[in-house]
Amino acid sequence: SSEVTQDPAVSVALGQTVTITCLGDKLKNFYASWYQQRPGQAPRLVLYGKNNRPSGIPDRFSGSYSRNTASLTITGAQAEDEADYYCNSRDRNANPLFGGGTKLTVL
Amino acid sequence: QVQLVESGGGVVQPGKSLRLSCAASGFTFISHGLHWVRQAPGKGLEWVAYIWYDGGNKYYADSVKGRFTISRDNSQNTVFLQMNSLRVEDTALYYCARDASLLGTTDYFDHWGQGTPVTVSS
Numbered sequence: 479s480s481e482v483t484q485d486p487a488v489s490v491a492l493g494q495t496v497t498i499t500c501l502g503d504k505l506k507n508f509y510a511s512w513y514q515q516r517p518g519q520a521p522r523l524v525l526y527g528k529n530n531r532p533s534g535i536p537d538r539f540s541g542s543y544s545r546n547t548a549s550l551t552i553t554g555a556q557a558e559d560e561a562d563y564y565c566n567s568r569d570r571n572a573n574p575l576f577g578g579g580t581k582l583t584v585l
Numbered sequence: 586q587v588q589l590v591e592s593g594g595g596v597v598q599p600g601k602s603l604r605l606s607c608a609a610s611g612f613t614f615i616s617h618g619l620h621w622v623r624q625a626p627g628k629g630l631e632w633v634a635y636i637w638y639d640g641g642n643k644y645y646a647d648s649v650k651g652r653f654t655i656s657r658d659n660s661q662n663t664v665f666l667q668m669n670s671l672r673v674e675d676t677a678l679y680y681c682a683r684d685a686s687l688l689g690t691t692d693y694f695d696h697w698g699q700g701t702p703v704t705v706s707s
Contacts, residue, residue: 511693520680520697521630532695564630566693573644574620574632574691
C-alpha cells in the first residue's frame with residue numbers, strides 16, 4: 479500500500495501530553511517529516527529525520543518510530559499547538575506522500 | 586531569511602491553462618530542489634511536483650502527470666508550474682516549498698510560501 483494514515487482528530491487537555499501517529503509502509507525505510515498548519519496559515523515544518531526540530535520549534539515537540547509507524551509527541555501541550563498536523567512519507571515511487579492530517583484540539 | 590512568494594493564481598475555466606510562479610530569495614537558489622504542494626478547500630496537503638536544484642530531474646504526482654510541467658529559471662531565482670487541461674478537481678491553494686536537501690533527492694520541506702489560489706470553474 480502507498481497510503482499514509484493518520485487519525486483525523488485528537489484532543490488533549492492543556493499541559494498534558496499527546497501523541498499523533500502516522501502509519502505507512504515506507505516508514506520502514508524513510509524518516510517522516512511533520513508539519514503544523516494553523517487556520518489560515520501555510521504549513522510549517524516542526525519535526526524531521528529521526529527526531530530533529532528546526533530552529534524555533536519548542537522542545538516539547540519530539541518524534542519516534544516503531545516499525546511502520548512514526549509518532550509526533552507534544553509534551554505539555556499549549557493552546558498555540560492547536561492546529562492540523564500532517565506527516566509526510568513516500569509513495570511507491572519514493573515521491574512525497576502526505577497523510578490525511580490530524581486536527582489537534584487543546585481543551 | 587528564506588522567502589518564497591507565489592503568484593499567478595486565478596479563476597480559469599476547465600480545459601484552460603495557467604502558469605504559477607514562485608520567486609525565491611534569502612538562500613542560494615541553485616542549491617535546492619523545489620516542490621509544489623496544493624491544498625483543496627477544506628482538505629489536506631497533496632504533493633504535486635518536484636524539480637531538482639539544477640532542473641535535471643522532475644517528478645509529478647499521478648494526478649497531474651502529463652498535464653502539469655514544473656520548471657525553473659536559476660538566473661531569476663524562480664520556479665514555475667505550467668498547468669494545462671485544468672480540471673475542477675485542480676481547484677486548490679498552491680504552495681511552493683523548498684526541499685531541505687542539497688542533493689537531488691527529496692528530503693523534507695523546510696520552507697513554505699503563503700500560496701496562490703487556483704479556482705477551476707465554468
